[in-house]
Amino acid sequence: MLLVDAINLVKEFKQQANAVRGDIGTSCILESPNYPGICKLLIQCKEIRDEVVFHQKLPQTCGFEETQPIVCCPKPRRPGYMSESKCREYATYTKEKPLCGHSIVKRVVGGIPAGKTQFPHMALLGYRILSRYSVQWLCGGSLISEQYILTSGSCMYTEHREPKLALLGVTNINDPREKQEINVASGFTHPEYKKNLPYNDIALLKLERPVEMTSYVRPACLYINSAIQDTTAVATGWGATEYLDRSNNRNLFEVKLDIIDHQTCNDLYRNSSNLDKGVINDIHVCTGGATEGKGACEGDSGGPMQIYHRKDATRCIYDVVGVISVASCAERPTVNTRVSYYIKWIEDIVWPDDSE
The missing domain is CATH 3.30.1640.30 (mini-chromosome maintenance (MCM) complex, chain A, domain 1)
Incomplete structure (x- = not known):
């Protein structure tokens, strides 16, 4: 024409x-x-x-x-516009008020079991071991749209390669009542991520089909501002619940962690072999620490560090401020990839034409 x-x-x-x-x-x-x-x-x-x-x-x-x-x-798309727009949309997806669980959390290490509808964006990532019937659940992730999960770059390069399955809607892995198990169609690791280094440690997984929205499965919001006003955040995951505890945890745990200033976190990681460039404030946010005896641990990588979304308090939704990258089991602060720095990269993949 x-x-x-x-x-x-x-x-x-x-x-x-x-x-x-x-x-x-x-x-x-x-x-x-x-x-x-x-x-x-x-x-x-x-x-x-x-x-x-x-x-x-x-x-x-x-x-x-x-x-x-x-x-x-x-107009030329402003980074963060689609995240804000979709956040408002996702807040309407549940007809019943879920358990928000944003009250004080006593203590993943030092954590407590999460409520069934408390973190409906939580995803557990599965890896094929020897056959299509053998699966190990090794990483966490956050559902951020009907068909995309946000996780870490390190979760794309495990000993079992990339994740093949996502499990949503459960707090206990063995409870089948509300679970949605969906194959992963494709993965997108940040182009500047280098294996085993916690820099640009962020990735996206596209599911084979959209999830079914329920009170148990619903996307989280993305935190688009570089400055975080809250002083605490919540980590969630199915990882180890005690230092050196390598047992297979079946329950989702939550733990409330202080957000630690950049200089303190950098000092605590000085001379760290895997953080040779130090903690970089633009791309990292640190939480928790050894003095608290609380933090993310093995198996929590890729999961969210989140704060309660305050713009729509009646809808019980969380903002993902970080992706768990270095989970030191409370020996040192948890180092998280700062989501706000990667908003444009995320939006260009998840909502490329503004119309998903």
């Missing part, structure tokens, strides 16, 4: 267009997916022009300048 044909198509169906009247340069809102735009001539908006020319999709118009259609053209 030629551009002139596209313009004629718009003119022909002018009366059918769901138009928001306005002049060139005025603001508009694209009704799907409720995204901010600006009124431009069709010939000046490549995104909408391509939709008309290649997909015969009738655009949302602002009006006409003589014979030229003026369309609502999407």
Whole structure:
């Protein structure tokens, strides 16, 4: 279809267009997916022009300048916009109020069992060992959309290679009542991650199919700001619950941890072999510590470090501020990959066209 044909198509169906009247340069809102735009001539908006020319999709118009259609053209996407928009959407997915569990937590090491609907975004990652019937659950993750799980880069390079399954909707691995077990379709490790080093230690998993939204399975929000106002965060995982305890923990545990300032954390990891560049404030956030006797441990890697989402307190939803990267079992602070630094990378994969 030629551009002139596209313009004629718009003119022909002018009366059918769901138009928001306005002049060139005025603001508009694209009704799907409720995204901010600006009124431009069709010939000046490549995104909408391509939709008309290649997909015969009738655009949302602002009006006409003589014979030229003026369309609502999407503004360049601000990093964090889709995360905020989807967070509001996910907060409406449950019809019943779940157990929020954001009250004080007494003590993963030093933790307590989590409530059944307390962390509906929690995912357990499974690895095929010898056959498709043999699975080991080795890492954690956070459901952040209907079909994507956020985890660590290190969870993509275990001795059993990359994860093949995701288990959601459970706090006890052996409880089948609300579980959803879904195959992993593909994985995306951050391009600057290097195996066994806790820098850019972040990855995404795409599931073979979208999850079924329930009170037990629902995405978390992503924390998009670099500064964290809270002084504490909550870690969750199925990892070891005591130092040097390598037993197979079947229950999801939670633990409340203090957020530790960068300099203190860096000093505690000085001369660490796997943190040769030190703790980097832009990409890391530290929590807990040996003095508290609390922290993430073996098996918790990839899981969330989270704070309670305060913008919609009635909906019991969490913001993921970090991905557990270095879990030292309370010997030293837990080092987490700071999610806000990677928002654009995450959004470009999870919501590439603003319409998922």
